[in-house]
Amino acid sequence: MRKVSAAFVLILAVAWAWGGPAPQAEASKPACQLDMQRFCAPETKRGDRRAINACMDKHIAALSKECRRYRLSRTTAMEKLKQACAVESVSSCQGEEALPLCLGKHEAELSEECAAALDLFRKTMRKESKKASIVLPAAAKPPAKKPSQAPAAKTDPPASAPR
Incomplete structure (x- = not known):
């Protein structure tokens, strides 16, 4: 998996050096994902969300629209x-x-x-x-609400059917 990622980054770097990213590569990556790789690669590799957010805030003017x-x-x-x-x-x-x-x-x-x-x-x-073409994780399902603890209403037993 790392070899594939490294190869992809290398291809993007070469394409970028020759006049920008390859159109299909750019279109296939979420907007913020590309910006994170471009400006905040060390923080992204560590997976530190606070550091990533701080880095992205620091580079806000350079981020894609x-x-x-x-x-x-x-x-x-x-x-x-x-x-x-x-x-x-x-x-x-x-x-x-x-x-x-x-x-x-x-x-x-x-x-x-x-x-x-x-x-x-x-x-x-x-x-x-x-x-922005960003994939968010599915929201956690809320816990099921507990049925009320109120006593059940008394009802008359059903009448016996004649035989």
């Missing part, structure tokens, strides 16, 4: 999510790196405002990721 738009939408949606879920983020997700994923794990416990903000965040990310 699609990637800049995606990152702006993501940042705006994340700020709205943080505001709406301030209580939940402290009580359920303190110290967790990926707030949307953590909130998704605790979805049954969220306030209406926070649940609505999480839903809006997910929809925004799906919409913007399609525009």
Whole structure:
């Protein structure tokens, strides 16, 4: 797998040196993925999400239009999510790196405002990721709600059928 990746990077580098990336290679890669490889390769190799985000923010002016738009939408949606879920983020997700994923794990416990903000965040990310050709992982399924513990209403037993 590494040999294939190294070969692909080498082909892109040669194509880039001769006047830009090969059109089919450029079209097949998500917008932010190319920018991450171009500007933040060491951080991407380490897989450090915070370092990748810091690096991408540092190079925001040089990113592709699609990637800049995606990152702006993501940042705006994340700020709205943080505001709406301030209580939940402290009580359920303190110290967790990926707030949307953590909130998704605790979805049954969220306030209406926070649940609505999480839903809006997910929809925004799906919409913007399609525009930027970014593949997002499927959202975690919310836990099933427990049936209410209220006592069942008493009903008369069914009448016996005549034989």
